[in-house]
Amino acid sequence: MPPDLHPVVLHHLVNTLGWRDLRPMQHAAVTPVRDGVDAVLLAPTAGGKTEAALFPLLTRMAEQQWTGTSVLYLAPLKALLNNLQPRIERYAGWLGRRAALWHGDVSSSRRRTVLYERPDILLTTPESLESMLVSTKVDHRLFFADLRAVVVDEVHAFAGDDRGWHLLAVLERLSRVAGRPLQRIGLSATVGNPEQLLTWLQGSGAGHRPAEVVAPDLAPVQVTDRPPPGDIELDYVGSLTNAATVIAGLHRGEKRLVFCESRQTVEELGQLLREKGVTTFLSHASLSLDERRRAEQAFSEARDCVIVSTSTLELGIDVGDLDRVIQIDAPATVASFLQRLGRTGRRPGSSRNCLFLTLGGDALTEAAALLLLWSRGWVEPVSAPPEPRHVVAQQVLAFCLQEHQVGDQLWMQAWNGLGPFGESAGPIVRHLVEHGYLDQDGGMLFIGPAAEQRFGRRHFMDLTAVFTGPPEFTVLTGRNELGRIDPSLLTEQVRGERRLLLGGRSWRVTYVDWRRRRCFVEPADGGGRARWRGSGWAYLSFELNRAMREVLLGVDPSVSITRRAQNRLADDRAERSHLVHPGGTVIVRDKHGDLRWWTWAGFRANATLTATLGEVVDPVERFDDSSIRLRENLTPQDWRLLTADAADRLCLPEIDEKALTGLKFNAALPSRLAIATLAARLADLDRAATVLREPARFVAL
Structure with missing residues (x-):
């Protein structure tokens, strides 16, 4: 065990957790994290990244006598935070410290307790952080005055889209509230450009603060002739009904996690498996929180069962001792596949595995291409989307809401010179003033009537997230919420009863409350339909398309390919x-x-x-x-x-x-x-x- 960790932490590692030693990545992370260095910690899924960040941070917290809320632990999903909270709370408790959750599903009474107690570690999302900064119920200068470090779990999930720009902007504002630079630690398993990811995570501190990529468990990403380890099989089944038959017949007595590329496919496959007598649970973003929690808990406690999910279970949420991963068609990226593959092989003596069941010829070619890239060791580089002008507009409005009024020549200082939030944002601010989103008086800027009208509902909740989804109706059976559906299912013409498919079960619509966007249902014996707008489609990259061309030219990935998949590939290549x-x-x-x-x-x-x-x-x-x-x-x-x-x-x-x-x-x-x-x-x-x-x-x- 490394002597650099606090003696109490070392004691509990040996006597409470029963560890003989740390893993190589955890060893390597101790010195840079304890020294306050910005870092990206890379390890395979379930590689102990959370511990690699927290054990040296807890050591610093004890030795330097940090007080108040000194560490933020950020993650892209509330479910991931819920899953991590008991473990982090346990580690903090070793040193008499506290950890707490803060996000949209935390009750008002619990939030008041968090504000009063100021836990040492706060687990939250960037959107919830933003809501704390703009809330009139939170004294953010007092609450964040002692902030020292930020851990960003699944950092690659932020960096590739606008949530990443939002995260960086909020961290810059937090550093000004705290009056000091914040140590930034990113945790990730699947990136092709870790050095660039670390530079991105540092924000305005890039080039000014020490930084280190810690990745002794991972070989450098490079194209090779030898595939990475893993038991991978590629099959062609032709339809979702056939896929359900294969899943129901294979691996009886084992726990299987099935990934689908759309919520609709999750629902339809879940129903098919239940009709075949398979104990089946579902998880996707349009199911209610209670429905997902029940499914994930039941799955983690069961043995012979299947859970069907979208990417909601791709990240590090613990679903227990998993035996198999099955993929319907193909994810859009190699990085996503690596996350899913990493859900298996966690038990001693077991290996990572994934069975691809493809439903059509195009999907088979795409899956083969993705596995071709994977077998060569290639992973997508993560890069932030360019020119986030809409995020700049959101941040200027949020900052004015946070501070109530801001000097019209000083607003850009809030982001410490971070790229798009500097002088180049001047035309955006002028537009906000000219169109009433901001008012200007006496050299000060403050929220204007247009912003109040467009974003002011529910205490400006619409201003705290940089993404939006299409409107959906909430589905209830009695007082219990099942989830949400696309409203087109309630407006299209149907003969007879209107039936929905949600949670893998059919429901008969009994009443629609159009004003409050609510739909009441009761159980039905089949015939339900599921649909959500915008689900199940993503742009395919240059590299994946070029790999598809290679597959059609006769190149096979270094994985097991079933006879029927070989035959279908041969037909597609000929056609x-x-x-x-x-x-x-x-x-x-x-x-x-x-x-x-x-x-x-x-x-x-x-x-x-x-x-x-x-x-x-x-x-x-x-x-x-x-x-x-x-x-x-x-x-x-x-x-x-x-x-x-x-x-x-x-x-x-x-x-x-x-x-x-x-x-x-x-x-x-x-x-x-x-x-x-x-x-x-x-x-x-x-x-x-x-x-x-x-x-x-x-x-x-």
């Missing part, structure tokens, strides 16, 4: 052989005269190419992840002439103003800046240029 070529891209004219350019470049690169090549692209049906439809009258000569200099004049994708509804706070931006933000995020200039430099050959069927 689509004309769409791929190892030496470049293919432009295919089919027997109907339609012309399509098979770039295998990913959605963002194809969006960029479509915007750049307006003279050759079909104006109506345009592009998808793998191909771009061209004008029917295009000739090879025209192609060469019109694309000769295209790599040097790339354009950002065109944005339909309807798409702005998906960008929360877009109304608080000038329209041109909101459109520019979406265009920058949809573009992939580098990959588009790569494709244009490749030879393109015309093929006529």
Whole structure:
């Protein structure tokens, strides 16, 4: 055991936990964390990252006599925090310290206790932190006055989207409230660019504060000929009904976690498994908190059972002693697959395993491509989305709400010079003033009537999160909430009874409260339907598309492939052989005269190419992840002439103003800046240029 840890911590490690020693990553983390260094701690799932951060932080807390709330533990999911809280509370208790939860599901009375007691460690989300900063019921200067360190669990889940920008901005504001830089410690298992991730996490401190990546358990990410360890099998079953038959028949007596790519698939598969007599539990974001907790607890205590889930169980939530992971079709990223694979192989003598059950030919090719990238050791780099102007608008409004009024020349100091929140945000602030989101008087800025009207409901709760979801109806049976559904299920025409599928069971609709968006149901014997808008689809990357091209050209991943999957792959390769070529891209004219350019470049690169090549692209049906439809009258000569200099004049994708509804706070931006933000995020200039430099050959069927 490392002598650098506090003697009481060492005593409990040996005598309470029964540990003989720390793991290599936990050993390596002690010195940098204890010395106050910013760090990213990398280890496989269940590799003890929480302990690696907390044991040296508890040592510092005791030795330096930290008081008040000195450590924040942030996570992307409330369920993950709920799961971690008993363990962290136990560790803190060794030294007579306290840990507490604070998020949207914590009761008002418990929150009042937290404010009064000021626990040493607070487990929360960035959105709940924001709500504390802007709340009139929280004296944030008093509560956060003693803050010293922040642990960000599953840091990669933040860094890749706008929640990451929101997290960084809130941490900068917190450091000013506390009057000191905050040590930042990120925990992650699956990143391809850990050094860049650490630089991102440091925010305004990058280059000014010491930093270290701690990852002795993980080899550097590199492309190799040998696949990583794991028992992986790729199968083709053709339908969800067949998938249910396979799951029901395999691995009897074992605990199986099945991942699906949409809530609708979770519901339909759950119902099919129950019809086959399989003890089945469900977990997805539209089920009520109580429903998910009951399912996860029952699953953790059972043996011969299945839990079907979306990515809600991908992160480090403990579901007990798991035997198998089964994947329906394929996740969108290798990183996501690694998280899911890491749920298995935790018992001594067991190995990590995953069975892929694909439902169609395209899904089989995609799964094979993803496993090809995995077998080479490739993982996606994590990068923040560019130009977060809408987050800047949100942060300026939230800061004015926090401080009540802010000097019109001093507002940018709140973020300590963090990139997009500096002087470049001036036009956004002027727009907020001009359109009434901010009022200005006597050199001070404060919340204006437009912000009150648009975001002021429920004490400005709409201002504390940078994402939004489509409206949903709450479903209740008696007084018990089951979850939420898409309202279209209540408005479409049906014959006879209106039935819903939720929690893997069918329900008959008895009454709809349209004003309060509530739907009352009672059990039915089948026939329910599930649907949610926007679920189950994601842009596919350049690398994954190129790997799909390799699969169609005959390359197999280094995993076990069933005979029926081999046969279906052979059929797909024969059917689509004309769409791929190892030496470049293919432009295919089919027997109907339609012309399509098979770039295998990913959605963002194809969006960029479509915007750049307006003279050759079909104006109506345009592009998808793998191909771009061209004008029917295009000739090879025209192609060469019109694309000769295209790599040097790339354009950002065109944005339909309807798409702005998906960008929360877009109304608080000038329209041109909101459109520019979406265009920058949809573009992939580098990959588009790569494709244009490749030879393109015309093929006529």
